[in-house]
Amino acid sequence: SRIKLGDVTPHNIKQLKRLNQVIFPVNYNDKFCKDVLEVAKPVCFDDIAVGANPKRLYIMTLGCLAPYQRQGIGTNLLLELQALNHVLNICEKDGTFDNIYLKFGSEIIETKKNYSKRIQPADAHLLQKNLKVPSGQNADVQKTDN
């Protein structure tokens, strides 16, 4: 596969900022970018940064440049997260959310109305994935693969 995960460092953090700017309709400020240095992982296709996933437990942003979507990059990013509990808010946008997270075993916990002040539609679903302590019945959950 030509997809690899890279590291974010103070030297290339601007690439991450650029990705966020372009992919997401919401602008994250500089402090966010600083905090992100510890955990963010840009995804590289042939060494070009095309996707990013900055926060671990609460996923703040996970995205990929438009031309590079549907290539398995999102899957790669989430594979990284497989072993982690994660939680995120996702805004419904043309019904495109019913996808990757659900495939990986997240569940919709609740729906918040008017979650976003800046984008439409403003509603958001809270998704959560919890891994319980490994035991027989949950072994399947962990082994879920795509």
Next chain:
Amino acid sequence: APNKCYEQKQYKNGLKFCKMILSNPKFAEHGGIVSCERFVYVCFYFLNLIGWHVYGLLQRSDKKYDEAIKCYRNALKLDKDNLQILRDLSLLQIQMRDLEGYRETRYQLLQLRPTQRASWIGYAIAYHLLKDYDMALKLLEEFRQTQQVPPNKMDYEYSELILYQNQVMREADLFQESLEHIETYEKQICDKLLVEEIKGEILLKLGRLKEASEVFKNLIDRNAENWCYYEGLEKALQISTLEERLQIYEEISKQHPRAITPRRLPLTLVPGERFRELMDKFLRVNFSKGCPPLFTTLKSLYYNTEKVSIIQELVTNYEASLKTCDFFSPHENGEKEPPTTLLWVQYFLAQHFDKLGQYSLALDYINAAIASTPTLIELFYVKAKIYKHIGNLKEAAKWMDEAQSLDTADRFINSKCAKYMLRANMIKEAEEMCSKFTREGTSAMENLNEMQCMWFQTECISAYQRLGKYGDALKKCHEVERHFFEITDDQFDFHTYCMRKMTLRAYVDLLRLEDILRRHAFYFKAARSAIEIYLKLYDNPLTNESKQQEMNSENVSAKELKKMLSKQRRAQKKAKLEEERKHAERERQQKNQKKKRDEEEEEASGFKEELIPEKLERVENPLEEAVKFLIPLKNLVADNIDTHLLAFEIYFRKGKFLLMLQSVKRAFAINSNNPWLHECLIRFSKSVSNHSNLPDIVSKVLSQEMQKIFVNKDLESFNEDFLKRNATSLQHLLSGAKMMYFLDKSRQEKAIALATRLDETVNDKNVKTLIKVSEALLDGSFGNCSSQYEEYRMACHNLLPFTSAFLPAVNEIDSPSVALNHTANYDVLANEI
């Protein structure tokens, strides 16, 4: 001198002299001063010997090698078998390339110490350098036999000796011997690859083609990317037809499917349809894989317009297709191309159209690529390059800055950004950019000078030159010159080191490199700029600032005077702040320097006086300084026409007619149609006819030689012919037009009209040349013509809308002395947008 005193029995003076030498604290240890004159006779002998030896060492440490050699010779007169002195002398002789002297000294050393291997090696090298191969080889073979290295043992020093011996044989054209030699000893040679390459080369020379072809086939198997091996193979197989050549590449390609060279080389050779087929394959593979230097690899084909249009057709079609259906062409199936393929195609097209001068289209493609993938540094790099070619250097620097900001750990892109800033005359910014990688605690300028970073310094020279800051530019020119001096000087230690380590081939290569060191482009750039600046300073010497302003205020109205004064006050305030900043900087630097100086006290080289810009640009004899830079160029870069034209400019101002003649003759032999040469010839001829008081013989020689060039034509006709011959070349038209005005000021209108032609028949209406023309309109080459300049600027702006130099000026220039500082105008113009 002490020796003379001794001979003339002037003991008192001799003693005084000795006291002088020995009182130097550097070698007070070499004591032995005996106050009692009864022992003077004996002591004198030893004092003289030591004195001369030590004096020689002193001279050597001051880099006065010629003087040092004299001292050593004097010492040897007193004790001709003194080993230490002989050794020191030999080092100096080879340093100064006194090859005959070196050989003699090494002979003496060999006689004194025949068991020491350095004696043999040194003596052999002396003969080698003197091109007496027979002697060199005899000595080397004698020496080799004493080495007694058993045939199954691998010893690096012995291996180097063998290879050196073989090199001397090949230089002596003893190919048969060289082949036998290498076959005999190959098992003991460490560098196996080199052995094969040598065999291949020699077998070709001996005409043993079948064996040679085997060797080259093996070499290609080892490394299918070395073009030399293909050349060798073709010679060995005596390939004559294109088909045969293509066949070889085909075969090798099958054996080495991932090699680029066997697929790239055919592209240079085949024409038309065949080319399209091969190029299509080549491009597809590389676009799919993602090969950033693809355009660079193919750039050398762009002299061929047919191939260029084939490439353009292929790649623009790929782009159109990939945008709609992820395939290289609409009716394909199979695996779809990943999104990066379109990216690399667009990246390629941007570079392609940039090369063809279609800058708008180039920008379209690179911007499309950036829109899809704004994180890729290469895209911004190319965008910056396009703006550079357009002539908008500020914009170019801006995009290069963007590129480096995306990966601040990448020193390559950092350096590129600094270079682009320097091209845009943003010197402070460039220094700051470099400081991200230079040593902490010193200024970037200082550190880059210490590191001999000449690309940076030569770019600074040009930037300062454009800004009219001649002192700063000259400082950098001298810094570069000093680097070359140091590099030459530094070879000294290698004379002993390489003998000891037996790295003889590398040693001889070093000597040969040092012989032609100033042939390097960095020296040429620094020297050329230095000469240009010294010529300018000779033509327009810098006087006191206030004097110049006095002259100006006389002709200026009250309102303008007020404006000027307030400007002055503002400038003074700014200067004061700058001064304070500089002062703080200097203090910090001085602290560092003092630390360094304490560390470096032993290495005092004595000649490094500080370079002060203000002093450099007010030097007494600029032409003499220019000549110093010129001489190495005349010796080492005589094949570059600019060397001779620069020489002409210097001699013209010195009034040295025979040297002027020498320069134009040499230039004429290189390229008789060169535009600058044409101007020099006319000015030369005019000058000769204006000087009626030349000595007879000089006049005779001049007229005889000039006859060969001008062939009885008068200057006007000569100029007309030149213009006719070069009617489609703007560069030549410009020179011809300038000379038209020079020869007859009444033809100003016609001359300007000629230079400012922009019709379709003119071929080279590119950024560089158009800027040259507009500069000429401003610098007095056509007299007073500000309205024609304005017209021209507008016309150029229509042709090249993005070029900064032609954008309309928003601020009015209020300095009355426009002609002197026209470079400042460009700064203003370039600052727009």
